[in-house]
Amino acid sequence: MNSKILIRGARLLDPAQGLDAIQDIYVADGHIAALGGAPEGFEADEVIEAAGLCACPGLIDLRARLREPGDEKKGTIASETLAAASGGITTLCCPPDTDPVADSPALVKHIRGRVKSSGNRVRVFPLGALTRALDGEHISEMAALKEAGCHAVSNADRPMANTLVLRRAFEYATSLELPILLRSEDPWLSNGIVHEGTIGTRLGLPAIPAIAETIAVVRDLMLAEQTGARIHFCCLSTAGAIEEIAQAQQRGLPVTADVSAHQLYLTEMDVGHFNPHCHVRPPLRTQRDRDALRAALASGVITAICSDHQPHDRDAKLAPFPSTEPGISALETLLPLTLRLVDEGVLSPLEAIARLTLHPARVLGQALGSLEVGAIADICLFDPQRHWTVTEQGLLSRGKNTPFLGWELKGKVVATLLKGHVVFREEP
Amino acid sequence: MTASNLQLDEQGRLHHFLTIEGFNRRILTEILDNAEGFATVGSKQMKKAPLLRGKTIVNLFFETSTRTRTTFELAAKRLSADVVTINIAQSAVANKGESLLDMLHNLEAMHCDMFVVRHGESGAAHFIARHVAPHISVINAGDGRHAHPTQAMLDMFTIRRHKQNFADLKVAIVGDLMHSRVARSEIHALTTLGTGEVRVIAPKTLVPPAVSTLGVHVFHDLREGLRDVDVVIMLRLQRERMEGALIPSEQEYYHLYGLTEEKLAYAKPDAIVMHPGPINRGVEIESAVADGPQSVILEQVSNGIAVRMAVMAMALGRQPGTEREAQA
Numbered sequence: 001m002n003s004k005i006l007i008r009g010a011r012l013l014d015p016a017q018g019l020d021a022i023q024d025i026y027v028a029d030g031h032i033a034a035l036g037g038a039p040e041g042f043e044a045d046e047v048i049e050a051a052g053l054c055a056c057p058g059l060i061d062l063r064a065r066l067r068e069p070g071d072e073k074k075g076t077i078a079s080e081t082l083a084a085a086s087g088g089i090t091t092l093c094c095p096p097d098t099d100p101v102a103d104s105p106a107l108v109k110h111i112r113g114r115v116k117s118s119g120n121r122v123r124v125f126p127l128g129a130l131t132r133a134l135d136g137e138h139i140s141e142m143a144a145l146k147e148a149g150c151h152a153v154s155n156a157d158r159p160m161a162n163t164l165v166l167r168r169a170f171e172y173a174t175s176l177e178l179p180i181l182l183r184s185e186d187p188w189l190s191n192g193i194v195h196e197g198t199i200g201t202r203l204g205l206p207a208i209p210a211i212a213e214t215i216a217v218v219r220d221l222m223l224a225e226q227t228g229a230r231i232h233f234c235c236l237s238t239a240g241a242i243e244e245i246a247q248a249q250q251r252g253l254p255v256t257a258d259v260s261a262h263q264l265y266l267t268e269m270d271v272g273h274f275n276p277h278c279h280v281r282p283p284l285r286t287q288r289d290r291d292a293l294r295a296a297l298a299s300g301v302i303t304a305i306c307s308d309h310q311p312h313d314r315d316a317k318l319a320p321f322p323s324t325e326p327g328i329s330a331l332e333t334l335l336p337l338t339l340r341l342v343d344e345g346v347l348s349p350l351e352a353i354a355r356l357t358l359h360p361a362r363v364l365g366q367a368l369g370s371l372e373v374g375a376i377a378d379i380c381l382f383d384p385q386r387h388w389t390v391t392e393q394g395l396l397s398r399g400k401n402t403p404f405l406g407w408e409l410k411g412k413v414v415a416t417l418l419k420g421h422v423v424f425r426e427e428p
Numbered sequence: 429m430t431a432s433n434l435q436l437d438e439q440g441r442l443h444h445f446l447t448i449e450g451f452n453r454r455i456l457t458e459i460l461d462n463a464e465g466f467a468t469v470g471s472k473q474m475k476k477a478p479l480l481r482g483k484t485i486v487n488l489f490f491e492t493s494t495r496t497r498t499t500f501e502l503a504a505k506r507l508s509a510d511v512v513t514i515n516i517a518q519s520a521v522a523n524k525g526e527s528l529l530d531m532l533h534n535l536e537a538m539h540c541d542m543f544v545v546r547h548g549e550s551g552a553a554h555f556i557a558r559h560v561a562p563h564i565s566v567i568n569a570g571d572g573r574h575a576h577p578t579q580a581m582l583d584m585f586t587i588r589r590h591k592q593n594f595a596d597l598k599v600a601i602v603g604d605l606m607h608s609r610v611a612r613s614e615i616h617a618l619t620t621l622g623t624g625e626v627r628v629i630a631p632k633t634l635v636p637p638a639v640s641t642l643g644v645h646v647f648h649d650l651r652e653g654l655r656d657v658d659v660v661i662m663l664r665l666q667r668e669r670m671e672g673a674l675i676p677s678e679q680e681y682y683h684l685y686g687l688t689e690e691k692l693a694y695a696k697p698d699a700i701v702m703h704p705g706p707i708n709r710g711v712e713i714e715s716a717v718a719d720g721p722q723s724v725i726l727e728q729v730s731n732g733i734a735v736r737m738a739v740m741a742m743a744l745g746r747q748p749g750t751e752r753e754a755q756a
Contacts, residue, residue: 201636202449204550204573204612209637273434273447274551318529318559321551322572 003045004028005420006038010050010381014057015354016370025055027377030420034373046422050381053414056353057369058090058378060360062181062258063234064309064331066124067398068114069107070099075311075398077111078118080331083397085121085424087332088380088413089307091361091368092122093181096129097156103129103140105148112149121416121423123378125364127154127181130169134158139169142176151364152179154234157281159187163219170229179230179363184216184241185282193322195283199268205322208283214240221248224255232363233257235308237282239292246301256363257301259293260308261337262328266290266403276317276324277403280308294346303359307334311399329399333390335382336409343410377420386412434557442742444557444566447575448616456584456620462738463585466506467731477737479746480509483541487513489569490547495705495729496569496579500544503736507746509541529559536561541744543567550574550609565743567736573607579704580613582735584621586728587659590700594618600627600653600695601644602685603663603712604634606674610704611663612642619643629653630685633674650685654694662687662703665712678711687713692722700724 007025012035014020026034026042033039064084067075084092094111096102102111108126115124128145130153132138142153153173160166160182173180189212193205200207217233221244224231236242236259245257262280267287271278278284296302310327317324338356341347347355361369368378390407392400416424435450437443442455466477485504489497497513504511535543542565545553550572557566570576591597599618605611605628618626619642626644628635635646647653654660665681675681692701701713701723709715718725 196637198638198641201638201641202612204575204609207637274554320528320547320549320555320571322549 003420004033004042005417005422006042006044006047007050007055007379007381008047010053010055012055012371013349013353014371015350015358016057017372018350019371020350025371025379027379027417027420030377032371032373032375032377035371048381048415052383052385053381054384055371055379055381057357057371058380058416058418059088059335059356060364060369061089061092061307061309061331061334062232062304062360062363063260063306064092064094065311065327066094067311068098069110073313074316076118077114077124079396079398080309080311081115081118081122081124082424083331083395085416085418086396086413088335088382088416089331090123090378090380090416090418091125091366093125093127093152093364095154095156096127097134097158101129101133102126103132103134103145105144108145108148108150119423121418123418125149125151127152127156128178129153130155130173130180131160131165136160136162137165139165139172142173142178146176146178150178151366152181152232154181157183159185159190159216161187163223166220167223167227170223170227170231174227174229179232179365181232181234182220183234183282184213184220186212186216189215193279193283194271195268195285197268197286199271203271203274203321210238210240210285210289213238213282214244217241217244221245221253221255225253231255235260235263235282235306236293236302237263237285237289239289242292242296242301246296249301256303256359257296258304258306258360258363259297259302261305261330261334262308262403263293264290264297264305264341265337270403274321275403276319276321277328277401277405279321279324279326280328281326294341297341297355298346298351303355304363305334305338305355306360307331309397311397312401313398314400317401327401328403329395329397329401331397332395333402333404333409335380335413336411337404339384339411340409377417379417380413381415381417382411382413384411386410388412434554441745442739445577445739445743446553446557446566446568448577448580448613448620449575451620453620453622456581456617459581459735459738459742460585460588462742463581463731463734466737466741467734476506476508478508479741480504480507480744483509483744484539485509485511485542485544485740486535486540487511487544487569488516488546489513490516490545490552491570493546493569495732496546499729499732500569500736503733503740506733507737507741509740532556532560536564540564542740544569546570548572567739567743570609573609573612575613576609576704577613578732578736578739579610580617581739582728582732583614583661583702583704584617585731585735586702586724587700589731590724591658594621594623597623597659598625598627598657599623599659599661600629600657601661601663602629602650602653602687604665605630605639605663606634606636607666608663614661615642615644627653627657631675650691651694654691657695658699660687660692660695660699660701662701662713664704664706665708682711685712686710687717689714689716689720692717702728705729
């Protein structure tokens with residue numbers, strides 16, 4: 001049963017309408033029924049008092065591992081969708097590198113079924129595998145994947161070495177109008193652990209040069225131009241790749257890109273003396289790269305920020321650095337880290353919210369990420385002034401692995417609505 | 429957490445010895461001075477000092493080693509400590525952090541005072557130091573490509589015995605710097621001790637790209653790089669490096685970077701030649717040089733005992749001349 005909800009007195013931040021104003025939100029039948037004044041005959045079943053809070057469209061995360069099926073000790077669909085809802089995320093894409101790989105309709109349906117049976121807190125878009133078993137050699141049954149509910153395809157973190165297969169995969173996906181989410185990386189140059197530069201030299205760790213990303217991005221841009229594929233680059237880390245993408249966009253190529261929130265704050269120096277929480281792929285780069293990522297975010301070359309959430313069990317980080325597993329538990333820090341860019345003068349409030357809502361919705365071609373009347377009522381309600389400290393106990397994700405432990409962040413989600421249902425509400 | 433405060437206790441005294449990076453000149457000089465005190469112990473009739481009587485030291489070798497393991501063992505024994513050496517080949521334990529930690533906690537439960545660790549992965553010694561009980565000292569006996577700080581200190585000790593003042597010296601390190609933990613530690617030690625000029629000589633494929641940020645000059649030509657140097661440190665070229673795209677062949681490497689008498693002549697006439705061992709004769713150095721009058725390679729080995737005694741004693745709060753206190 002859909003209840004009628006009134007959210008009273010919140011500051012609306014809706015980039016889709018260019019709206020930044022205090023207005024009441026009326027929710028009925030899972031949609032935004034009205035803004036400002038009540039629609040005729042509206043009787044709220046529930047009133048959420050939101051004076052002093054901000055309301056924005058529910059966040060859309062283009063890349064988050066849920067770890068199910070295959071690695072449930074790190075996270076389950078139940079644990080990670082709860083964490084996502086508590087972070088204000090209403091839609092997320094999970095890469096296909098589950099075990100088994102999401103290269104079949106059966107597995108995609110299984111994931112969607114588990115989301116439903118786990119409380120249905122978040123809209124999960126499983127990304128279909130671009131190649132069978134992500135082997136980079138055989139294109140997957142993309143039509144079947146699309147029918148099963150995939151809105152995009154991806155080869156997750158497995159590099160595509162074979163250019164011919166990549167071209168065919170681009171062409172095939174394009175004929176099905178499926179966007180392709182790529183994490184471009186040259187397989188031979190990326191056989192390392194940290195950025196090739198000061199840190200790799202100091203710590204004697206095998207290193208990944210910046211050109212491992214740039215070379216692959218250049219190749220993929222050329223193939224995109226050749227095939228007309230709709231390419232979205234995920235988790236960029238280098239100034240070089242951004243420059244190439246900016247030039248391609250200027251030529252009119254419809255390519256888009258995102259960056260993970262942690263790449264906007266951390267650099268290779270944060271690896272320090274083997275801090276395993278800073279072991280990530282792509283690796284943390286230089287300050288120059290970080291600044292270029294921020295500039296690209298401001299200029300619109302990069303339009304989305306993702307969490308690149310990768311929860312781990314404790315043991316995954318309890319080993320000498322090269323044996324630790326890469327990745328950060330990041331769902332619950334996505335919003336506050338993005339809001340911090342506003343305080344640091346990188347983005348305006350509306351621009352910041354757009355990079356978590358409107359733009360990722362466009363990448364997926366979905367009518368989401370808006371608070372317009374008639375839109376699906378996915379809403380994130382947060383307290384923009386609330387300071388909180390990241391602690392292991394405070395995180396709902398099964399993964400406590402984050403380099404932001406101990407950081408004081410500003411902005412805390414108070415309630416999350418998915419299709420007009422309250423799916424998360426902060427304990428009073 | 430910085431390396432220096434992980435390695436020092438609250439009073440600023442040596443607790444762990446993981447990497448040279450972060451130590452100041454005072455501490456490095458203190459190690460060298462203390463090693464001088466111990467250098468005489470080995471040559472005496474009675475080879476023991478009772479400084480670490482009652483202490484238990486565990487040598488944990490996850491990688492095979494003869495020289496380093498033996499000199500650590502001898503150093504501990506000459507300080508009268510009880511020593512256990514555990515050789516763990518590249519087994520499941522060596523590669524799994526969890527069981528590695530379990531093993532450490534088991535050893536802790538046996539009331540050990542010090543772990544001497546050699547491990548194939550960079551950062552292993554830091555990892556262990558972070559997770560052992562606070563009273564246990566960890567000495568890094570080589571971790572991956574990262575650091576081998578006692579080797580670097582015994583090389584500094586050897587240099588100081590021959591050359592005295594670091595500020596006047598030109599030192600060249602030749603060979604596979606990319607994969608060498610010895611070279612990384614030596615560079616930090618040499619620059620911290622104020623060495624006049626540190627050069628590295630190797631083909632570009634064997635030099636870490638950001639090595640100049642460590643304060644060294646890079647040369648690709650051996651003769652040019654050796655010109656007027658006081659100390660030549662040769663590095664071992666591991667045979668598996670030749671399988672990749674790093675160097676084309678042993679012959680070509682020897683032709684360009686093998687130290688021969690002819691090439692050594694470019695260095696100062698009284699230059700000393702060092703090598704951390706084991707030597708690949710005919711690959712990085714010719715026998716005439718390795719066994720020649722300028723070679724101090726065997727001296728390095730015996731100095732290794734004194735330096736390791738100094739580091740172990742300092743980490744466990746003892747210095748030469750404090751025997752009485754230790755006995756009391």
